[in-house]
Structure formats: C-alpha cells, structure tokens
Amino acid sequence: MRKIVFLLLMILCVSSFAAVTELTQFESQAQRQQFVNLTKQLRCLVCQNEDLYDSNAKLAADLRRQVAQKIRQGQTDAQIKAYLVARYGDFVLYSPTFNQTNLLLWFGPFAFLLIGVWWLLRTIVKQTKEDSA
Secondary structure, three states: OHHHHHHHHHHHHHHHHHHHOOOOOOOOHHHHHHHHHHHHHEEOOOOOOOEOOOOOOHHHHHHHHHHHHHHHOOOOHHHHHHHHHHHHOHHHEOOOOOOHHHHHHHHHHHHHHHHHHHHHHHHHHHHHHHHHO
8 A cells, every 4th residue: 555655646746747847849959058048037927036947837837938939939038038028027037127117126225224324323423412411
C-alpha cells in the first residue's frame, strides 16, 4: 500500500512539474536566451511579485507565448516591451521607465525621508531650547 501511495505521489509531482515547464522552440540559442532574459525582466500581472519566466499563472503562460511569437518574428526587446506596456501599462515592467506618471513612485520615498529627517531635527532643536530655558 505504501508503494502505491508513494508511486501516486511521484506521478503527481512529476505531472505538476511537467505542467509548469513549457517547452518553447526557437530557431537559435540567441533567441532562446533573448526569451529567458526578457521574461525575467517582465512582471506577472497575476502574481505581481514574480517574473513572467517563473510564474505558473495561465495569463503568464499566455504572455510567454506572445513574447516567444514576437521573438520569432524578429522583434527586439524594446519593441516587445513597448507592445506589452501599451497593452498592460508600466506595471508589466520590473524596472518601470521614468516619466511623469510615476514621478511620485521614484521620488516619494526620498521626500518622505527628507520630511522625516526635518521633523526629527526640528523636534530635537525645540526640545533642546525648552531644556535650556
């Protein structure tokens, strides 16, 4: 009985692994490398904290197929990223571009840090003046 359970568990593990791993055929190793590099730079829209290459979501598989198709058509990384950004927004990029719409995203943390340091220094100076008076 244990052997049967073990065998069933092994089959389940292997089949789930096979479902996650999809084989994408390319004409050259350079295209395969472009696919791997590009999908590691793109964010899964479902998982949000996982890159497109490692995601198991169905939408991620669909996006990987689209990326592979565009690579086979000879498009560059910039062209493929531009297509995906036009369709899904800057969120699809792990490293979003710097523009006016995400200005707060880039400079917000620094602004909060500066405000915090200013408030801390102001409080210390105020406390020092009260203690000396």
